Amino acid sequence: MGDYVYPSLKSRIKTEYKIYLLALLFIAAADSIGQIQIPLGPGKFILFPIFYSLILGILSGPQVTKIIGSRQVKAASKLVIVAICPFIAKLGINAGASLEVVLSAGPALILQEFGNLGTILLAMPLALLLGLKRESVGATHSINRESNLALITDMYGPDSPEARGSLSIYIVGGMVGTIYFGFMVSVIAVLGIFHPYALGMASGVGAGIMMASATASLAEIYPAMADQISALASASETISGIDGIYMTIFLGIPLCNFLYRKLEPKLGRIADQRVEKRAKGKGDRS
Template identity: 40%
Template sequence: MKRNFVYLLVFALLVISAAEWIGFQTISIGSITISLLPLVFAILITMVLGMKFLRFGFMKKIYSKENVGFASKYLIFIMLPLMARYGADVAPELKEILHVGWVFVIQELGNLGTVLIGLPIALWLGLRREAIGATLGIGREGELAYISEKYTLESKEGRGVLSLYIIGTLFGALFFSIFAPILLDLGFRPEALAMAAGVGSSSMMTGASSTLVARLPEMENTILSYAAASQLLTSFLGTFTMIFLAAPLQQFMYKVIVRGDR
């Protein structure tokens, strides 16, 4: 295990160095400018190097089952300092955040979007009980815990939420890093986009808010504080929204759609 940890540490340092060397890049598509942070390149590098045909020698040791299990299990320790930073970002803008506090609460209803939109599409694509786990939320820790407790991860619902968790981990931050600046160019207010970034995933929120800050450095404090406040609120209120609103609504819609499909 000690040797595996050393391999992981060396690999992490190499990926970080490569991503920082590439640096912040922008791609212009018409009137839209897409901002790509070093975080995005770090994700892409690890994804590419993790492909099966490239896993030999040193790479095979890095992507061993032991290392992958170790990294997944202890990822939360990397996120803890980030969560502490979010709290520090909220404090300077607390008065302004409280002034629009009701907006933060209302936006929590957006958590129902995965059920209202995602469930019908998942069932249309042919999923059944897997759709319960895949569309309850964005497949982060809250949904993972709820599904695992109610159905177990070996169930069809468990496979659904695990699939979404893995997809979100691989592509979530990348998608948010690209999508946020596109919406900014389409005319959305940066405050609204910063609030929308707090979806309950630290990596996704960081990807979205960081690209917004890169585009609007003069609004850095506002963007980071709004995103952090939204993230903290989603982590708290989102759990109750999921249990008391999303889950019952999902069960009702599932029974209606599946019965109608018969």
């Protein structure tokens, strides 16, 4: 038994050591840069350190600079869930310490989580039309932050199509979603349709960096209400982290699976035909 385990561990260390070294360098570089705030109209774009880390990771991959190869990429995909486990534990501790906030928040903050189900109705057909298969379930069941990525990995496994879809949206959300969220809330605030408190509540969607980006823009637009907006956003974020996971388990994922069974035979065929047509066109040109 000892002869079997040791070579396996040695092989893993040989494969993964570069991942750990690069991760440490990327974290140090991103942390030294810090936040970058770019004024835009009444609000602002905010670039967080996670954005720089993701960009550096992409640039080091086998499709760009080839600092790391395909073996390291495959190994790193399984390490994601290990890396975020401490953060998941922190979410649970914070939630337990904030039960009074949850109980006193009222029905508006709790019921807002149903809004996530509405996004599934829009996102699932689009994902199927783009050619995704089972990846669409992982990609569209939520905004896919740490707790959702951990849930999908636990339910379907780290090598599953669902986990790949969830991880893809996790990465895109960290890079593009944060910038978009801060800009979107600025545009909506200017329209004057919703009360600033409602916008603060809507900022807490279960993603800390997105909440920070949105509340920073709102604080610039409504400086007199900045403290109240921040408090409502924090309460909403806490509740989203608690009831959001149960909403996903009992409603979000079952709804995604139901829509996939109903829509994939039709929409998937359209996507396949488009791919075949494109491939045929390239063949004719060659």
